[in-house]
Amino acid sequence: MTLFNVLIVTVACLLGVGLYGLLITRNLIKIVVVLQLLVKSVVLAFVVAGKVSGHPGIGESVAATIIVADTIVAVVALALAVQVRIRFGTLDIPKISSLRG
């Protein structure tokens, strides 16, 4: 088993765990955590792809951009979750959608 295989299996496992969490989670803050897990696997995949294709700089550049964008997504999502908790008193997504009237 080569290094490339190990890394791709790691990416697939992290992606699978993240997707599983996204399917079974109903808490807004937990969803932010699970999205972060998914993005970790994507960053690893981009760096491995850049290294394999012989252009590591491009993969690392895209990975850095993804990290910045994902952090902003996490920041805004957490702020929205805090606001939802203040206004609705819950973080459960079905309860929030049923409160729409």
Added chain:
Amino acid sequence: MEIVPYVLLSLGAVFCAYKAVRSPRLLASALYLAVVSALVSVMLFLLGATEVAVIELSVGAGLVTVLLVYALSMVGEDTQDPPSYIPKPLAFVLVVVAAGLVGWMTLPMLPLPQATRDLLLVDVLWKQRALDVWIQIALIFSGVLGILGLLTESQTVTEDEIEPEALEPVSAVIAHQEAGWRKAEAASEAEVRS
């Protein structure tokens, strides 16, 4: 023997990711996420992507964890994760299919060639992909503005909630005082007349 540290780091990262998903407490999930981020950044460092590893460690394991803990301190730890609507076996099967497709389509793609470090990250980021840098700057400013707006909005919300309750007792006190003054005036007028 070269792949042994990668295998250990991978097992640790996947285990911590599973614990982060399955942990009933949100604070434990946030801390497991920080451990996953640290392990992934060590893997990136071993792969030669040192700059990305540093960014991942400082931002992914540091800033995001601090933000999560801050949000949890504002929200409270009493928010348990409710049971999901999707049956867990169905979710497990779907995820195994998706991850299996990723591995099946990616693994036989190409053997590992010798990586040529022809262009460094600095050259690519500042010369070829300068637009990415501007997008990152715009994203950072939009994130800061969003946080400022949302935090100030939360302060006004609390003031709005407090004001009607606080005004009512004050008006009642004023009315009570005015009634007392009128009684005193009436009493003094009655004394003068008598």
